Amino acid sequence: MKATETYKTIKTGLFQTETLFLYCYIAHNGLKYETTGATLDICRKSRDRWLSHLSTSFTGHRQVIDYKQTSERVKDAIRYCYKSGARFFYAGGAVGFDTIAAEAVLSLKAELSDIVLIVVVPFPDQDKYFNTENKNRYLNILKQADEVVTISKDFSNIAYLKRNDYMISHSCQLIAYWDEKSLGGTSYTVRKAREKKLTIYNLFKK
Structure with a gap:
């Protein structure tokens, strides 16, 4: 099984001007990790800490x-x-x-x-x-x-x-x-x- 990542963005904040990433990673063995972050890079760094x-x-x-x-x-x-x-x-x-x-x-x-x-x-x-x-x-x-x-x-x-x-x-x-x-x-x-x-x-x- 190949590891996959998916994400979508939503608008948030008082005036709906901030972007929030909803991130999901499914590892080779099916383990799932989900997080949210202001950028995709933040989400991936969080995923990498989890994996490590x-x-x-x-x-x-x-x-x-x-x-x-x-x-x-x-x-x-x-x-x-x-x-x-x-x-x-x-x-x-x-x-x-x-x-x-x-x-x-x-x-x-x-x-x-x-x-x-x-x-x-x-x-x-x-x-x-x-x-x-x-x-x-x-x-x-x-x-x-x-x-x-x-x-x-x-x-x-x-x-x-x-x-x-x-x-x-x-x-x-x-x-x-x-x-x-x-x-x-x-x-x-x-x-x-x-x-x-x-x-x-x-x-x-x-």
Whole structure:
């Protein structure tokens, strides 16, 4: 199901000269959010705050020590977040932990029918240099995702960071796989999540 928004305007105020937006958003899983505002932008920002309280993002290394065990731990973390109200899950689409996380969400759809997978890619053809197996898995994830958000039209290193910023700004929780030593995209995302006071679950097993 594709998320949709509808709105209409009415005149209000003493002299009926002010415009009020009556806004309705229906998410991918059928959840409905309604609000009113003086502008459409105000309504959408209110919607985004509502969505962020129902959303969890993933970040992690491309190299995963124990693939099968990590996959099971991700599923358990998703179930835990679901019990606390999370319904929308954001994954970045990179190889390694991102792939595990996205596939875990998809595998749990039969069990948790109203969870939503949103894949946030930095730019088109992110998979250009993936090997055949990873490319096929990536394309399969994109095909099954409820929504795919593309941050930039062209390749750039900053697009990766903007991708991570987007996910953090749309979530209240972060499921991470970070060794607490390595620098890079995962470290950056965890730091940003801490700055924004997101709840962080680090699944890296030392």
